[in-house]
Amino acid sequence: MTDVSRLASSAYSQALEVIASVEPRIAEATRAELADQRASLKLIASENYASPAVLMTMGTWFSDKYAEGTVGHRFYAGCQNVDTVESLAAEHARELFGAEYAYVQPHSGIDANLVAFWSILAHRVEGPWLQRAEKKNVSELTEEDWESLRRELGNQRLLGMSLDAGGHLTHGFRPNISGKMFHQQQYGTDPETGLLDYDAVAAKAREFKPLVLVAGYSAYPRRVDFAKMREIADEVGATLMVDMAHFAGLVAGKVFTGNEDPVPHAHVVTTTTHKSLRGPRGGMVLATEEYAPSVDRGCPMVLGGPLSHVMAAKAVAFAEARQDGFRTYAQQVADNAQSLAQGFLSRGADLVTGGTDNHLVLLDVSKFGLTGRQAESALLDAGVVTNRNSVPNDPNGAWYTSGIRLGTPALTTRGFGHDEFDTVADLIVTVLQNTEPGTTKAGGPSKASYSLGDGVADKVRAASAEMLDKHPLYPGLDLA
Template structure:
């Protein structure tokens, strides 16, 4: 993160006056140009900064990128088509894009200790698709081409291609179930991952709600997947990736880890050893926003064995890379290699513990009973609410969260029984333990004073609710005290 307009560690850093003035001038000029063409977009952009400054952002998948990262995206690098990869483009004149992609990949390799990095994916889902197809190409396509005695799939006869295509479409994947904390791209049926693969899910222990490695092993031995997927979107604990690799090796599977949520904790050396997926997985995917504080985008990391297949992400899955976003990834990854990012990452984890303890001391129920990453998952059924009711009531009070399933959720994936909280964004603003304890107090107070209301037909409702008079205003006033003490982009004036 920029040392000028962002916190270092958990303490806000006042920007240098010259830097703040320069950044302010840059944004004012940019918005003025935009306004001359479409004033509604300029107005919405200004309003978004105002809204983010005035709300407690507790969505685990959101953060605040530095001005350097944000400004990097608004350049003429956006105007280039650059299908292909470094030094092997399908368009001429891509020498500067080659530099951008080379720098982004270099920072990613060095930051995570990876043998290979691919910076082109536009999002986490794109990164996962690249990974899935790269694994299929490596495990299925390459041996088949050798069997047929040809160099590429275009050299296959129609009959042989149909045979190979059938092999692609009938592979098995084993991933964490959505209600246990997995992501929809880990085999959720409505998602393309659930349609690509013959898929099964592993869950968590019914009593502890913790990952049961023996149960994962039994599932893998019975199902024998080609790909074992590890990682999570809403699991508030760490994973032993050494054990997951053992399981994958036992059944001949490729271990793929989706670390989109906790990549910042890996980059910041909070997760090390068996909890760092990079030394253990064949392929690792991530987003570059969330806990990494970069632009919205994705990365794929891989061992040298899989590098050639991943490098074919375009044209295998992707079209033209977003060169301006790759440039912003490079800037964000360079920021994450600075020593202060490790302080930030540790504060993210420490603040999550403070938030969890704040909930527990006030009688709230947490999935797994706590956290040791950046996520706190609150089961709101104890308040008599659904996740949707709780999410809406909190938003009315200026607290931005998202509803989330809990293990074996009786309300399903839409209404849910949980609320997911994350600490990366407010830690970026400089919030510490005391502030997160106060947030827990505010959340519990709001939920205690929220009442479900019936539908028009008189049936119990899962969406409608009533918040006691005065609660929203009082909570917003209390939140404003916390937010004013830790301003967002201090010194940046539009």
């Protein structure tokens, strides 16, 4: 056990004792969560394991401080230490991603996207509108002016990737706020290959003429040429916004470079800070200097008080990601995804796009006669944690789905490599081959119920435990 592990074990044990003195059920649930995560194969593409240093940074008295505003311009007194924290987080982010500007206040990915959307609207619509109205700033607007501006802000166009093609619900999905803010349309993927067709995206952009072109994905298992996306945006006069929440770690780790790195090509880039980046749960916006003043108005435009303790944890995570070891980790994440994909293909499974070249794999479970919901539930019974996900033109819709999404960041953090991920593919196929769909009360086929063959769950859990024991989670941390 290293000195750091010994310190972490002592610190967490004592912290849980303090928590238990007030609400023992919370302390017990915390211990149970660690035990569950240690005993399961975590393959949710949007999850990871933060370091003890990142986790501990969130549990400090920075949680007690309000700090609306920006560095040096707060609406509360006594924020000098928060200024230090936020400045350090932004500095590390700029250096890590080569960005001109970083805004680290968003609480989540959707908050980051809302800040980005409203910043783009303010930059592209509000400023020119004020000039036309012959007003110096928004404080001079009358109620009639505001009504006219609201109509103009709410009549802008957004073009994003459709949900079933791998986009995110915040990219213009109608039930989401992004789909209500904008007059929106969506682009998909080639119906035969499942790959992005840049000519088709360009044709739709020429026809629709969006103010905002959104690139990025949450379930697209391939890389994106952001230089081409910028060409499309420039041709139609759109702002290119890239949501790299899922693959930020591969950008930070220099797995994605050149045209596959969105930062040099996009006007605005949003991300979460967990997932493949392995930090605390939170969001961030990167932008060019042109858009920085608008993004910097995230509070009070969209956000309230920033979570200072989480900004501190972001700074720690970004500092970790700037170390050489993170590049090794990021490359292994991509390599392991290849191993997982090949493991499925060699066993006859169907993958959307036929493989992967990022951190995730999208498995179409239709061949097994299952819905995504049935597959997800059966796998969970066997200790394999995944999430159901739509596939292109999914006949089962977004709730039941026809696919499951799997990612390699978390198990790569634990030390899994090629052989382990091949075994993971084998275990998953074993579960799916031994799962039968159930029936409804009326006797018809069910999209939710299922039955897993006798002994299969125990067999898979035993095989998983053998691998997990070789790669312990938070080694040395004893909370017994």
